[in-house]
Amino acid sequence: MNTTEKSKTTLVVGASGATGKELVNQLLNLDQNVKIIVRSKSRIPSTWKANSKISIIENSILNLSDLQMQDYVKDCDAIASCLGHNLTFKGIYGHPRRLVTDATKKLVNASIHHKNKKPIKFVLMNTSGNSNRDLNESVPFSQKCVIALxxxxLPPHVDNEKAADYLRTENRSKS
Structure with missing residues (x-):
């Protein structure tokens, strides 16, 4: 990398999960700066804690104020949401029921208010059961029945759909 070129910075939420950990490791291998928001540092690799390329924010994303979130995204080139519900009874049926949707809204709104000249890229990890409703695809009746079930x-499925729908519809008017 050219020494005058600014290193890219990506904010990763859900970094302590299986997919989030893999993403952070890949970003580090690309020599990117990484900010992570995790509820607890206890679930992240110890090597990350000593890595100067990682900034660790220990907090629940839904507890952060809009101003705090704006501060965290202001120097980011990209945001990756690897958030998901834990596969436990409480994780599936407990609160927060709209973790992914509410976090997506909070992150997108913060990125809109950043002071960078170029837009921040947003990547949402989602469920394989979600489809892009902007596409005019014919869906078999059997698949419609499975998705309805x-x-x-499974409330997390609806949460994932609503988060993707927010990016697909609501966010268009703000960009």
Whole structure:
């Protein structure tokens, strides 16, 4: 990398999960700066704690104020949300029921208020059961039935759909 070139910075939320850890490691291998927001440092690799390329913010993302979030995203080139619900009874049926949706809204709103000249890229890890409703795809009746059951029985599925829908629809008017 050219020494005059600014290193890219990516904010990763959900970095302590399986996918988040892999993403952070890949970003570090690309020599990027990484900011992570985690509820607890106890679930992240000890090598990260000593790595000068990582800034660790220990807090629940939904507890952060809008101003705090704006401060965290202001120098970022990208945001990656690897948030998900834990696969436990409490994680699936407990609170927060709209973790992914509410965090997505908070992150997008903070990125809109940043002072950078170029837009911040946003990547949302989502469920394989979600589809892009902007595409005019024919969906078999059997698949519609399975998705309806998922929506009924698994609140995290609905949360993932709503987060993607927010990026797909609501956010267009703000960009």
């Amino acid at each position: 998922l929506r009924l029985l």
